[in-house]
Amino acid sequence: xxxxxxxxxxxxxxxxxxxxxxxxxxxxxxxxxxxxxxxxxxxxxxxxxxxxxxxxxxxxxxxxxxxxxxxxxxxxxxxxxxxxxxxxxxxxxxxxxxxxxxxxxxxxxxxxxxxxxxxxxxxxxxxxxxxxxxxxxxxxxxxxxxxxxxxxxxxxxxxxxxxxxxx
Amino acid sequence: xxxxxxxxxxxxxxxxxxxxxxxxxxxxxxxxxxxxxxxxxxxxxxxxxxxxxxxxxxxxxxxxxxxxxxxxxxxxxxxxxxxxxxxxxxxxxxxxxxxxxxxxxxxxxxxxxxxxxxxxxxxxxxxxxxxxxxxxxxxxxxxxxxxxxxxxxxxxxxxxxxxxxxxxxxxxxxxxxxxxxxxxxxxxxxxxxxxxxxxxxxxxxxxxxxxxxxxxxxxxxxxxxxxxxxxxxxxxxxxxxxxxxxxxxxxxxxxxxxxxxxxxxxxxxxxxxxxxxxxxxxxxxxxxxxxxxxxxxxxxxxxxxxxxxxxxxxxxxxxxxxxxxxxxxxxxxxxxxxxxxxxxxxxxxxxxxxxxxxxxxxxxxxxxxxxxxxxxxxxxxxxxxxxxxxxxxxxxxxxxxxxxxxxxxxxxxxxxxxxxxxxxxxx
Ligand code: SF4
Numbered sequence: 001x002x003x004x005x006x007x008x009x010x011x012x013x014x015x016x017x018x019x020x021x022x023x024x025x026x027x028x029x030x031x032x033x034x035x036x037x038x039x040x041x042x043x044x045x046x047x048x049x050x051x052x053x054x055x056x057x058x059x060x061x062x063x064x065x066x067x068x069x070x071x072x073x074x075x076x077x078x079x080x081x082x083x084x085x086x087x088x089x090x091x092x093x094x095x096x097x098x099x100x101x102x103x104x105x106x107x108x109x110x111x112x113x114x115x116x117x118x119x120x121x122x123x124x125x126x127x128x129x130x131x132x133x134x135x136x137x138x139x140x141x142x143x144x145x146x147x148x149x150x151x152x153x154x155x156x157x158x159x160x161x162x163x164x165x166x167x
Numbered sequence: 168x169x170x171x172x173x174x175x176x177x178x179x180x181x182x183x184x185x186x187x188x189x190x191x192x193x194x195x196x197x198x199x200x201x202x203x204x205x206x207x208x209x210x211x212x213x214x215x216x217x218x219x220x221x222x223x224x225x226x227x228x229x230x231x232x233x234x235x236x237x238x239x240x241x242x243x244x245x246x247x248x249x250x251x252x253x254x255x256x257x258x259x260x261x262x263x264x265x266x267x268x269x270x271x272x273x274x275x276x277x278x279x280x281x282x283x284x285x286x287x288x289x290x291x292x293x294x295x296x297x298x299x300x301x302x303x304x305x306x307x308x309x310x311x312x313x314x315x316x317x318x319x320x321x322x323x324x325x326x327x328x329x330x331x332x333x334x335x336x337x338x339x340x341x342x343x344x345x346x347x348x349x350x351x352x353x354x355x356x357x358x359x360x361x362x363x364x365x366x367x368x369x370x371x372x373x374x375x376x377x378x379x380x381x382x383x384x385x386x387x388x389x390x391x392x393x394x395x396x397x398x399x400x401x402x403x404x405x406x407x408x409x410x411x412x413x414x415x416x417x418x419x420x421x422x423x424x425x426x427x428x429x430x431x432x433x434x435x436x437x438x439x440x441x442x443x444x445x446x447x448x449x450x451x452x453x454x455x456x457x458x459x460x461x462x463x464x465x466x467x468x469x470x471x472x473x474x475x476x477x478x479x480x481x482x483x484x485x486x487x488x489x490x491x492x493x494x495x496x497x498x499x500x501x502x503x504x505x506x507x508x509x510x511x512x513x514x515x516x517x518x519x520x521x522x523x524x525x526x527x528x529x530x531x532x533x534x535x536x537x538x539x540x541x542x543x544x545x546x547x548x549x550x551x552x553x554x555x556x557x558x559x560x561x562x563x564x565x566x567x568x569x570x571x572x573x574x575x576x577x578x579x580x581x582x583x584x585x586x587x588x589x590x591x592x593x594x
Binding site for chain 1: 194208210211215218219220221245248291292294308309310311313320324363390395448536537554556559
């Protein structure tokens with residue numbers, strides 16, 4: 001599945017990994033713990049407010065800072081279906097792809113989208129449709145190699161399909 | 168077609184992908200020389216590794232695990248995380264696992280022990296893995312899943328970055344200027360995403376005037392400009408540093424004169440003053456003489472950016488015979504046990520304790536708001552660390568300022584951010 005429809009939560013530029021999941025919670029990597037504290041320093045009680053399938057829309061350099069995979073994991077565990085940003089910090093970008101959190105980059109779409117809008121995102125076809133305003137934006141699609149990982153679901157499945165481990 | 172030369176980064180990536188040349192933007196599968204993780208990212212990686220069905224790591228001398236973030240374990244959950252990597256290291260018979268008592272902050276420890284060599288390709292589930300670029304290695308931070316896959320296969324997928332050339336001119340003439348100021352000034356100039364997905368290559372005669380410890384701080388903070396890696400060519404200083412440490416064969420690379428660069432930035436070190444980054448981004452930099460009055464509650468000198476011997480020596484030089492401001496906590500954390508011991512031998516520990524500071528065993532501790540110096544609501548700290556994000560060292564309403572060790576030490580004496588010259592002038 002590469003198409004997501006959901007309600008938008010709009011956040012700003014340079015949302016760093018400490019804001020996504022603060023280091024004070026990293027002594028526990030369980031889904032339960034990560035999801036509980038996801039983005040809480042940006043939107044208080046984020047987990048209490050969102051619904052499964054909601055979409056996060058951010059400004060530039062989303063996920064900058066640490067390499068913690070806990071950040072995309074927290075977002076995924078919280079039930080966010082997809083993240084749209086003007087740009088992603090590189091480690092976050094690869095982590096999201098590796099764990100199977102759908103992300104998409106769009107410079108313009110982000111300007112035209114506000115919290116509460118319902119949008120449709122198609123990661124494969126490369127478009128975002130704002131159901132509120134009727135505007136449609138083209139987005140970049142992934143290079144074939146990355147599409148392979150996305151198709152496999154995550155990096156582990158991709159590796160498993162390629163390599164046989166005999167112990 | 169005109170064939171242009173390659174940068175150091177491109178040469179290392181090509182060599183590890185087993186191909187003659189690479190182009191920026193290209194996706195490659197490359198062989199790794201070192202795969203690093205720690206007590207936060209390691210347990211997640213081990214979990215994923217087990218899911219893969221792999222039984223053994225691809226090479227037990229190339230998989231490195233260091234408990235340093237919440238270690239010595241700060242609470243039960245941290246103890247469990249440390250135990251997870253300890254058990255894995257024991258079971259897999261990893262050559263490079265270092266227990267409390269031998270461990271240090273990973274990015275101080277790996278170069279010190281010669282685990283990373285020039286020309287190596289290193290990935291680590293820690294964003295400051297880019298530190299090893301100071302040795303002329305390609306080193307970059309990745310996630311735990313990347314580490315899991317690499318531990319099993321010995322390979323990683325990478326996008327070949329474009330390179331920004333940073334030309335350092337002149338010699339620092341302003342007192343107390345070190346590598347930390349160079350990198351803070353650069354981030355101030357290009358912003359926290361100024362080098363996103365790109366390599367930062369430092370060249371120029373200015374580099375000759377910067378010690379290895381200064382160079383480690385610079386490469387360390389490449390990620391703070393969003394870079395994939397920071398890198399410096401091998402020279403006499405690198406040669407001296409790796410001598411007696413690295414005991415595996417290594418190759419060193421230099422960029423071709425006609426290599427392609429995405430951009431070129433010049434910095435004049437002779438004009439550079441000590442820098443302070445204001446909350447909440449490392450790019451909010453000011454010259455020390457433009458700071459104004461910022462009262463502080465805590466000073467932290469340490470971390471993978473400035474926890475090396477040179478940093479400890481500078482701090483001691485400023486603190487010698489002086490007292491830390493009452494009601495201010497000074498916490499000094501050496502990067503490794505060897506640095507710790509050297510600090511004892513050189514009398515640095517005495518100076519810091521006599522000044523009224525704390526001298527701790529190596530740990531990341533307060534740098535990431537883990538423990539050993541957490542800030543209460545409304546408190547301000549000046550730290551030699553690398554990030555001043557919201558809530559980085561404690562309460563979301565606390566503040567972190569970043570500087571070099573001399574400014575940090577001087578500010579600990581005055582109780583406000585100040586230039587070392589202010590406390591040294593009567594000496
Ligand atoms: S010292 Fe700080 S920045 Fe460096 S590895 Fe530890 S937590 Fe990360």
